[in-house]
Amino acid sequence: MEKWEKLRNPNQYIERRIHQQTEKEKKQNRLLVMTSIESVKWLALQGCAFRGHDESTESTNRGNFIELIKSHGRANNEIDDVVLEKAAKNAKYTSPVDESHNEQMAIILRYVDSDGFVRERFFEVVSVKDTNALTLKKEICVVLRQYNLLITNLQGQGYDGASNMRGEWNGLQALFLRECPSAYYVHCFAHRLQLALVVVAKDRAGATRWSSHFASVKRFIEMFGSTCTLLENLINEGSNNSIRGEAKGALKVMKTFDFAFILLLMHEVLEKSDILCQALQMKDQDILNAMHFVSSTKLLLQEMCDDRWESFIWYVVEFCRSNDIDVPELTDRYMDGTRRSCQQKNNITVEDYYHFQIFNAVIDFQLMELNNRFMEKTIELLKLYEALNPTDRFKSFSIDAICGLAEEFYPLDFNKEEIPDLKRQLDHYKFDVIRNP
Structure with a gap:
């Protein structure tokens, strides 16, 4: 009788059960697809990378796309039940490797x-x-x-x-x-500046990983003493040998004159470039103003190289003394390698080494990178283009600049006989464009 009752129950019919299962799968699949689509749309809108360096399940950061999917799952249990490792193997909508081989x-x-x-x-x-x-x-x-x-x-x-x-x-x-x-x-000038600064930061700062982040370097200097205290506490009270060992190694490096010198030097170099960096990243970028900042940044760096050594080395020595860092005798002979006299190739003082082989070298390298990234011809071209900027009722409009642009950069489009004609046309255009912008 029990089997007969089940057979009479419409909800127990095979086709009904299959239909119910199919509807459930459709709902889950749609939820999975919509979650993936919304994640793709958000990353594309924000201009973010999709892939991660390590997308394995053991990784603490599996890349923007997977981490965003996981975030949706944490906010919604229904999503969490159908995405990533819980999805069907043929419908995960993720790729274990980069499938683009070309x-x-x-x-x-x-x-x-x-x-x-x-x-x-x-x-x-x-x-x-x-x-x-x-x-x-x-x-x-x-x-x-x-x-x-x-x-x-x-x-x-x-x-x-x-x-x-x-x-x-x-x-x-x-x-x-x-x-x-x-x-x-x-x-892109903002990218050029970043590349120029990163090259110098990597070359001199090694694994500090501060790159061009002036604010981070500035903040680190401000908290230098507190950071050293924290590391000392970790050395004494760290929960395991690994943490205590890493803290001891970090503190040992931070308490050296080399580290302090390079830290403060990078701060000075990045500070000179900070205003230029901000100007280049503005959405409504004023090209002419940004080009002036390129020139003034170069001048500031050159002035630092020529005239600021004495004040800088005094600043470094005072910083070291206030943070209990041993300061070498600057007039002593600089000893490289194992510090054996027979291995020394140059008879230079400690001050000469830091002055010429680090201080001047870093600044010269930075100037070289800026000159390579911001070529004078490109800067001049953009300065002249600014004359065509319609902002503030063509405030930057300049007949001489436009004629100079045509004559110097577009000789194939404007021959010498046509430049005077262009100037006469611009004389009329100047009044017309201001009255009817």
Whole structure:
């Protein structure tokens, strides 16, 4: 009778049970897909990387995409039950490895439309066999030809700061310039500054990992004494040998004159570049003002190299004394390596070593990087372009600057006979644009 009753119950019918199970799976799958889509949309909107360095289940940080999925799961138990390791093996919507085995290049066009508005549009993604400059140029040319776009009409080009892109002789920008002299290369100035500062920070600061973060270095100096006290407490009271050992090693390094000298030197160098860094990261960036900051930053660094050694070394010595750091006798002979006299190649003092081989070397290297990243021709080009900036009713409008721009940078578009004609037209335009902006 019991079996008969179950058979008479419609909810026990096989097709009904299958249907119920299917509906449940559909709901879970939709929840999983929607969670993945929302995560992708958020990361794309914020311009964040998807992948992580270590996406294994043992990793404490599995990358932005997976960590965002996990965050959704912590906020909603229904989501937590269907994502990542709890999802079906064929429907995790994650990849254990980077499935893109080929190099890819994204092409974006920036142009002026028929109404005079500047537009920027994603154009195409192209697979390339390698990232050699010649290969990239060939592929870009193929794409442009497909749409009947002439290379000779290029008026600018922009890439990242990799050597295969920005190389003066064989970089991608140089290859296009040979065919189109007006296609000037401009690399994001905020990124240029970051690269210039990071190179110096890595070269001298080693594993400190402060990079170009001036605020972090400044704060660390302010809390130097407290940090040393904390490390001393960990050495005495750490919960295990590993923590006590790491604290002892860190404190030993921090309590050296070398560490203090480089820490304070990086602070001084980054401080000189901080205003430029802020100016370049502003959303409504004033190009002319930013270019002035590039020039003034170089002058400040050069002045520091020429005239600030005495005040800087006094600052370092005082810092060391206030933090119980041994200060070497600056007039003693500098001893390298094992400090044996027979191994010393140069007869220089301790002060000479820190002055010329570290202080001057770091500043010179920083100046070299800034000069390489912020080439004078590019700076001059952008200064002249500022004359076309419509901000504040064309406040920066300058006939001389525009004529100079045409004469110096676009000789193929404006010959010498046309420059006077351009000037006369701009005389009229100046009054018209201010009255009818």
